[in-house]
Amino acid sequence: MPHEESLLGAAVVFLLAAVLIVPLAKRLQLGAVLGYLFAGVIIGPSVLGLIGNPQSVSHISELGVVLLLFIIGLELSPKRLWVMRKAVFGVGLAQVLLTGLVIGSVALLAFGQPLNSAVVLGLGLALSSTAFGLQSLAERKELNAPHGRLAFAILLFQDIAAIPLIAMVPLLAGATHEPGTSDGLTHGLRVLGSIAIVVVGGRYLLRPVFRAVAKTKLQEVSTATALLVVIGTAWLMDLVGVSMALGAFLAGLLLADSEYRHELEAQIEPFKGLLLGLFFISVGMGANLSLLINTPVTVIGLTLLLVAIKLPLLFFIGRLAGGLGRQSALRLGLVLAAGGEFAFVVFQIGRDQGLFDASLYDTLVLTITLSMAMTPLLLLAISRLIKPKPVPAREVPDEYRAIDGDTPRVVIAGMGRMGQIVSRILRAQNVPFIALDTSVETIEFTRSFGNVPVFYGDPLRPEILRAAKVDQAEYFVIATDDPDTNIKTAELVRKLYPHMKIIARARNRQHVHRLMDLDAQAIRETFYSSLEMSRRTLVGLGLSEEQAKARIDRFKRHDEQVLNAQHLVYDDEAKVMQTAVEARAELAQLFEADRREEEDAQLSS
The missing domain is CATH 1.20.1530.20 (Na+/H+ antiporter like fold)
Structure with a gap:
């Protein structure tokens, strides 16, 4: 230059x-x-x-x-x-x-x-x-x-x-x-x-x-x-x-x-x-x-x-x-x-x-x-x-391995953020449960709050499930933070206990579809918290509590309908995209219809 x-x-x-x-x-x-x-x-x-x-x-x-x-x-x-x-x-x-x-x-x-x-x-x-x-x-x-x-x-x-x-x-x-x-x-x-x-x-x-x-x-x-x-x-x-x-x-x-x-x-x-x-x-x-x-x-x-x-x-x-x-x-x-x-x-x-x-x-x-x-x-x-020396795994105390407790109505796999909340609510309602986790630190932390029935065990091992008396439980809650582990656990539980009611944590819609194939009820990690954030945002923007709740309920029902429709074609990406575009337009029309109904109701009053 x-x-x-x-x-x-x-x-x-x-x-x-x-x-x-x-x-x-x-x-x-x-x-x-x-x-x-x-x-x-x-x-x-x-x-x-x-x-x-x-x-x-x-x-x-x-x-x-x-x-x-x-x-x-x-x-x-x-x-x-x-x-x-x-x-x-x-x-x-x-x-x-x-x-x-x-x-x-x-x-x-x-x-x-x-x-x-x-x-x-x-x-x-x-x-x-x-x-x-x-x-x-x-x-x-x-x-x-x-x-x-x-x-x-x-x-x-x-x-x-x-x-x-x-x-x-x-x-x-x-x-x-x-x-x-x-x-x-x-x-x-x-x-x-x-x-x-x-x-x-x-x-x-x-x-x-x-x-x-x-x-x-x-x-x-x-x-x-x-x-x-x-x-x-x-x-x-x-x-x-x-x-x-x-x-x-x-x-x-x-x-x-x-x-x-x-x-x-x-x-x-x-x-x-x-x-x-x-x-x-x-x-x-x-x-x-x-x-x-x-x-x-x-x-x-x-x-x-x-x-x-x-x-x-x-x-x-x-x-x-x-x-x-x-x-x-x-x-x-x-x-x-x-x-x-x-x-x-x-x-x-x-x-x-x-x-x-x-x-x-x-x-x-x-x-x-x-x-x-x-x-x-x-x-x-x-x-x-020079490979770093692997950190030796902590030795699991015998009392953590020995799964012992009353006949559970619920078995929880994974005691992270979601699993702990579920266990706290069940405990407050005096519902007997058994929780499984593979982290000694998590088990120690959870047990420090009292005599919580959480034990060391991999839910992908059939003998662990038997020891946890899954066959006598009514619900199996899968709450680990690894989607693949959740799906594999649901597959194993469905295979060993066909009549078990399974509620599993899902990261996204694809995981939801795979869990639905196993007849498991999928709970998306951030779905309900996102709905609550949206509701508070709408209220802050001037909608009343009733209007905001109605919009959120409308979105929730519509999204569940779309999810069920996409489950039929979730292995076809083009059809999934087409369904999403159509659903977006339909949702906008529904919101517009709700807004007009509210305006008409205000005028008539």
Whole structure:
């Protein structure tokens, strides 16, 4: 695309790349962050060249990091930090310092980098991707696992550590190029003064401003105010030569305990997601693939070296400081072994400040990008190689297995939400019953309310049904939450006890039809609650209680008639659809006739 391309055209390219590539990456279990990076590589100058100048969007894309830091600040309330203090400030600090020391030493001794550059390299590469790590854990439902909780704590400290690191890079560069102490002192005073302005102004001005805006009850003004606080604070910090991210973080931290915290987070989140995605796309656009083609050994070797350094250190820290088992410590290392998004920011500032040359910066960006690409593949490989140990089933006490009770009039299969309500009503009416369930936890919970006759047993086993004295009961209520189990249970009960009256829970109309084939009375899970919700809605819209009840009764009778009619053709999808269309038109006519009758009755009275 030519340089005089319009902003609108560039926006179309960015959005189209994100819409096409990010869902594909998610489907391949690679994660959204990697999808954005790939999208940037594809539309960047290295491949298609749809965006010829990646720097043209760098300033806008940096707002994504700014907003991310603001959200992190909002989430870091003092109380939350205090609860997690050992994991965050203990394990997290150990990880950043140890990893930074090792990587910095390698950069200094093995690659001959200057001391200032080695410090930035070590601490920058010690950071991991918060967005990437948390997303990987969430996709695998491991956030509440031991390694997931420790990974969250480490990432939390890394986010905090990134703030002074970003602010420290210009100082390190200044120490290299401006040895005078007066300029450094002036710069330090300006930084402290700007931080003081943000803290004092935020504490005494932000809450009254948000209170006044909230009284207007205008959503767009509230959103504009939130963006003004974030971007304005970031701009103020940028004026004095400090990272914009530091200002945003301070603004979020000041509002962490505010009553407007959740409102702010909800308003900023959509902008943060889009702009952070744009940031990753711009990083991908800046990836110099020619390096991978011309010097593949160097780039791939550095990528493997980064993972080879961080993974054992994280494993060691997880085992020693975090108290994790071997498998959990290994998973922790895999999640956090790659580089992070803040390293892009740190190294970009380092390049602009003269700490790195352009070729080293390109190599670092490509190395971090490749390390991120490796992480999902390593997680998939480890999940297949190391199967999690199955959780041993709880031993069933003998008193739960021994089905003993009076001759029941009702047998209930399944003591979940529906089964418990049925049992409570029967018990209140002194109707003898026996209930069966295959969950020890459910049985314990139910029995904790008194001497409830619930026992451990699979209703699909004939000997369990005999032990429950189903042959002497009048009704068999099937209330498990698995439709297939309900249908199979109804089939077995109908086969063994042909004259039994069966009432079974059904999830949808197809399950109703299959239960009707077994001469069982099917009760749809949400049908009656939906009718009650509709009745209350009609009353709220102005109908009287009598009118609303009449409409609901009319719908219920009509739906039952349609259900019976569809049962005759439920295996023919075309006929079912035709019946549904005809029934919809008929119902509308019936409602219209009811409305006219009511109007005529009002006129005659």
